[in-house]
Amino acid sequence: MNVYKKTSNAVVSALLIGFLGALLSATMPGLYLEEEWGLPWLFKARGGIASPRDVIIVTLDKSSPEQLHLPENPEKWPRSVYARLIETLNRYDPAVIALNIYFGEDREPSNDTKLAKAIAAGSNVILSNYLKQYTFPSADPAKAFTYEKVIDPIPVLAHAALGAAPFPLPKTVTTVKQFWTFKQSAGGISTFPVVVFECFVLKRAYPEILRLLRQIDPALQATLPPTFDQLAAKASVFGIATQIRQAFAAQSLPQFNDLLARANYPQETLRLLRSWFALAKGADNRYFNHYGKAGTITTLPFHQVLEDKRLNPKLFRHKVILIGYSENLEPEKLQGFYTDFSGDISATLSSTEIVATAAANLIDGSGIRPLPLQTQCALVLFWSFLLFGVCRVCTYRLATVLVILLTAGYAAFAYFRFTADHLWLPLCVPLLLQTPAVAAVMIFSYLQKNKQDQQNLHKTLSYYLPDNVVSAIANQARLEAMPHYGELVHGVCMATDAGRYTTLSETMDPLTLNALLNRYYGAMFPLVKHHHGIISDVIGDAMLALWATPSEESQHKINACHAALEIKTAVDHFNRSQPYQLPTRLGLHFGEMHLGNVGAMEHFEYRAVGDIVNTAVRIEGLNKLLGTQILVSASVIEGLPGFFTREVGAFVLKGKTQPVELFELIAPLDQLDPVWPPLAEAFSDALKLFQSHRWAEALNAFLDIDRQHPGDGPTLFYIQYLRQRPPETGLLDQPARIELGSPINQLHL
Incomplete structure (x- = not known):
């Protein structure tokens, strides 16, 4: 019986410490500990690694203005200099030239034209743009609406390039650790490293990709030209890359690996395709695998490349060339980024090195991979039980030696996995928290062993954990049980979109366009709120509104239909009252969706997710084809009194397999035109x-x-x-x- 109680106490203690470790691993404090202590230790223990072979930096460093007799500030350099650089680089046949420089203003027309011609000549240049955040003001700050808009380079350059993309970074209080691959708050756009990587893969392995698509998506493969140059000339490379990525994402890992095994591709191609598949199936944010201190990635000064001296003819061939500012250009401005290899300000990395690191990580498939949350929780639970098992079975001396050896072995194994395959095992929670806690229990237990009988020992073990720790666990458990992740709801999703917005955005300056959108949404938002709806999402000229509760209510449909008709009237009045026209189309669908937080530890957004949302957007887009303004599905209008509608047919919407019966919502019955x-x-x-x-x-x-x-x-x-x-x-x-x-x-x- 005493043995049973002793074992029970050990199990309970292991469960408590294991549960505490698992709970901490699943919360922001635990992530903070691992990011600020565990990950830096792994980087420093491993040290720097070899420079990536497929990425080279051409830096606008401090010596280049002196050598080229140009102004110290590169922003004042004539753009013909950049044109010469691109022409020089293209003589070495690079795969991709990516300029981490924003060309947002028109300069000397002749120089802009030279740069545009140089960009277009190689069909391999990617430019930078940036995300600008807009906020719709409100008397209540908590109710303000915020969205992000992409600000592109000047049109003459944007049209010449393969495309442009931004490189926003998640906010951090210390070192830069993560980067976004896709920015969901800006519409799921690809970030700069992703488009560089995808264009690189297309340039290096386009024929093999076509062969692979013939197996997984023959319809897409049939639309693609036989060469990359033809693709760049006739289509949006970014758009095609997105379609290919989506085709990859539709495959399971075993299916994809089986296709690659049967394809018999070269090893280099297999590496790139597997990296692309991992990108398609992975999360929207990645951890950097830093190569070392500043300058680790192969870097050449701007003037040396431009003068075309002492360059190895194979240096740039089939590689990614990143062009951007060097951190040492203006060190007094503190523009560098701190990494886990930064010892002082002189060791910070420039933004171009950060971009190069992200792109190289994607190309090599070498980004740091944290353990999935469930695996982390299982690991810390296992670690707790392992240590307690050793303490329970072995003598005090032997248990002490084994705990030390196990701790050292765990650290060595974590170091080996981090070095060998970039897997990031948690260190702080198991080694700095759980191991000392278990050691404390073990020491206390063994000290009491000679003073108390087995019954007192069991009692002591059962009361080892303090009340405040138990209370904290209980409180955390209640917090975990709170429905802050969201809930399933039933209701109506309304999708709206403004026509002619793209044309207006090209011709209007941002401030005027922002004011126009403020007035436009000012006519729509109050009507949604008046009819008891909520605004779920706003991206540019598109809006999602919801009428939903956990239980199904027909009143949601009535409110949504009234709101849609009133929005139509309000927008028509808005368009008549000012010179810029934003004809608006609306689509409504009804069903079940999940409403709650969407995102990751660094960023959450409250929005609806589900097929209902996607279908509402598709229905809205069908208005353009049918020449209508408001389309609703049968599930919205069925059995709904008080509205005049007409059936427009059954449609299998894009990306769907089942038809949706659609109706045009015309007017309330008491306001119907004869x-x-x-x-x-x-x-x-x-x-x-x-x-x-x-x-x-x-x-x-x-x-x-x-x-x-x-x-x-x-x-x-x-x-x-x-x-x-x-x-x-x-x-x-x-x-x-x-x-x-x-x-x-x-x-x-």
């Missing part, structure tokens, strides 16, 4: 003919409607659809539907 009932009745009859596969009769019916009601968008859509691409005659036992993945996408109304 022209609508006869038009809707005639359209319904024609649509029934279409759904019955009676194509010729349907076309004649729609043509008759067009003669009586010219300009009706859905009528014109069906006329053009039936004329340009008659539907297939199969599946006659089912109502006809329109698949938006078919060539109907080519229609222009």
Whole structure:
């Protein structure tokens, strides 16, 4: 019985310390400890590593202005200098040239033109842009709306380059540790290192990628030209890269590895494709694997490359060339970044070295990989039980030696995994917290062993943990149980989008555009709030609004429909009141979604997630094709009194497999224009003919409607659809539907 109690106490103690370690590992304090103590120790124990072979920096350092007789401030250099540099580099056949320099202002037109021609000549240049945050003011700061917008380089350069991307970094209080791969708060855009990496892979392995796509996405492969140069000339490389990444993400790891094994690609190509697959399946943020102190990555001064002297002809061939400012250019401005290798201010890394590190990590697949949270929790629980097991079975002296050896062995194993395959095992929680706690329990237990009998010893062990620690655990447990991660809700999602916004953004200065958007949303937001909705997301000219609760309520549908109609009226009035037109389209869908925090430890956003949201956005986009303003799904309008609608057909939306029955929301019944009932009745009859596969009769019916009601968008859509691409005659036992993945996408109304 005493043995049973002693074992029970050991198990309870192991559980308590293990649970405390697991809980700490899952919270911000635990992450902070590991980032600020564990990770730096691993970096310093490992030391610097070899410079990446595929990335080279050309730096605008302090000596270049002197050698080239240029102003000290590179921002005042003529852009023809950059054009000469790109032309010089392209003689060495690099894969990608990435300029970590923002060209946001027009300068001397002739020099801008020279730079644009140099950029376009090689079809391999990527430029930098940046994210600017906009906030819609509110009397209550907690209710202010904030969104991020991409600010591109001047058009003549942006159009010449493969594209441009920003490089925002997560906020940090000490050293720079992570970078974003995709910025969800800005619409899920790819960041600068990602586009550099993806363009590099496309340049180096484009034929192999086409062969691989033939297996996993033949439809996408059929749309791509046979060479990368043709791709760069006719399409958006960034857009194609996104499609390829999505095709990769649709594969499981075993499937992908099996495809690569059967493809028999060169090892270098396999390395790049596996890195791209890891990017597609990974999180939106990555930990840097720093190569060492400043200057570790191969770096050449700007003037040396421009003068084209003493350069190895193979130095740049098929590599990524990053061009940017050096930290030593103006050290008094403290513009460098501190890393775990920084000993003092002179050892900080420039922004260009940070970008190069991120790009090289993606290319090599060498980013630091923290253990998944569940694995960390399991590890600290196992460590607690292992130490307690040793203490329970062995004598005091032997247990002390074994605990020391186990601790050293764990540290050595963590160092080995970090060095060999960049896996980051937790150190602070198991070694600095759990091991001392277990050691304290062990010492206390053995000191009491000779003074008390087994019953007192069991009692002492059961009371070892202080009350405040137990209270803290209990409080943390209650906090973990709180539904702060969100909940499943039922309701309506409304997606809106403003037409002509892209054109306006190209022609208007940012301040004027910002003021216009403020007035535009000022007409919409109050209507959502008035009808008891919430704004879930705002990105540029697009908005998501929600009406949802845990239980299904029909009132949400009524409120959302009223809000949609009033938004339509308000936006029409807004467009009549000022010279800039923002015609707005709305899409509504009803169902279940998850509403809560989305993000990671460094950043969360409160938003809805689910197929309902995606479908609402797709429905909104269909307005453009149909020439309508408000489209709602059958799940929104079914059984809903007080509104006049007309059915516009069943559509298989892009990316979907099941058709969605859609209706145009026209007006409340008490505000209906008399022209609508006869038009809707005639359209319904024609649509029934279409759904019955009676194509010729349907076309004649729609043509008759067009003669009586010219300009009706859905009528014109069906006329053009039936004329340009008659539907297939199969599946006659089912109502006809329109698949938006078919060539109907080519229609222009």
